[in-house]
Amino acid sequence: MVIARYMEPKLKLVSSCSTMRDGIAAIYKYKPELLFLNIAMPDEEGHSLTEYFGNTDVEVIYTIEKDAEALPGSLPVSGDYVLKPVNPADLQMVVKRYELKKSPRAFRAQIENMVLNLGMGADVNHKIALPTNYGFQMEQVHNIMYCEADANYTRIHMFNDHILLVSKSLKTVEEMISRDFFFRIHKSYLINLNFLKSYSKDKGFSVTLDNGTVLPVAMRKNEEFVRTITRK
Numbered sequence: 001m002v003i004a005r006y007m008e009p010k011l012k013l014v015s016s017c018s019t020m021r022d023g024i025a026a027i028y029k030y031k032p033e034l035l036f037l038n039i040a041m042p043d044e045e046g047h048s049l050t051e052y053f054g055n056t057d058v059e060v061i062y063t064i065e066k067d068a069e070a071l072p073g074s075l076p077v078s079g080d081y082v083l084k085p086v087n088p089a090d091l092q093m094v095v096k097r098y099e100l101k102k103s104p105r106a107f108r109a110q111i112e113n114m115v116l117n118l119g120m121g122a123d124v125n126h127k128i129a130l131p132t133n134y135g136f137q138m139e140q141v142h143n144i145m146y147c148e149a150d151a152n153y154t155r156i157h158m159f160n161d162h163i164l165l166v167s168k169s170l171k172t173v174e175e176m177i178s179r180d181f182f183f184r185i186h187k188s189y190l191i192n193l194n195f196l197k198s199y200s201k202d203k204g205f206s207v208t209l210d211n212g213t214v215l216p217v218a219m220r221k222n223e224e225f226v227r228t229i230t231r232k
Contacts, residue, residue, distance in 0.1 A: 147190040186218045
């Protein structure tokens with residue numbers, strides 16, 4: 001492959017998959033930092049693969065056929081891309097952009113670890129440092145109504161209807177926030193129990209928040225969720 005030929009040892013190719021099923025298995029097995037994903041796959045559209053690993057911190061570079069209908073400006077996903085057949089110079093350029101994007105991560109990780117060690121996320125009345133593409137946004141935890149997974153990002157919905165896009169997965173955000181006041185009701189949603197208005201078993205499980213937002217409760221989470229809210 002072009003990656004193995006031109007990018008090693010900078011990049012180490014750990015797996016090459018031709019089907020969605022194999023790709024999902026490889027991602028969970030190897031936990032890669034970078035994924036080259038073909039938009040057109042035999043069994044499903046490539047970009048839908050991100051739905052299966054929204055809680056992992058993996059960067060995606062899409063590979064697109066030059067004659068594909070989906071041009072870069074109209075892709076159904078956000079992310080970098082390289083055209084196929086892959087030119088080594090284009091590959092090196094897109095990897096360089098990935099490196100530049102990745103470079104602040106170590107610094108941000110140190111800050112986040114410091115925040116966690118200080119216990120800023122342990123008390124619902126404390127502020128928490130939420131990482132964005134431009135630095136950090138300080139927000140009081142009790143103002144967070146719910147968090148929504150968006151591929152490798154998280155949308156933080158505040159009580160005042162403000163939405164903050166955070167450059168971390170929902171799993172990472174969940175680890176930063178007090179679990180005494182928040183509950184992961186679904187792979188895509190983490191809610192602040194203080195904003196819970198009602199719970200419904202009609203036509204599936206769902207919750208309604210104080211602002212009228214209705215969110216699904218996953219079946220595998222339902223029993224634990226009911227135990228949690230009836231304890232309070």
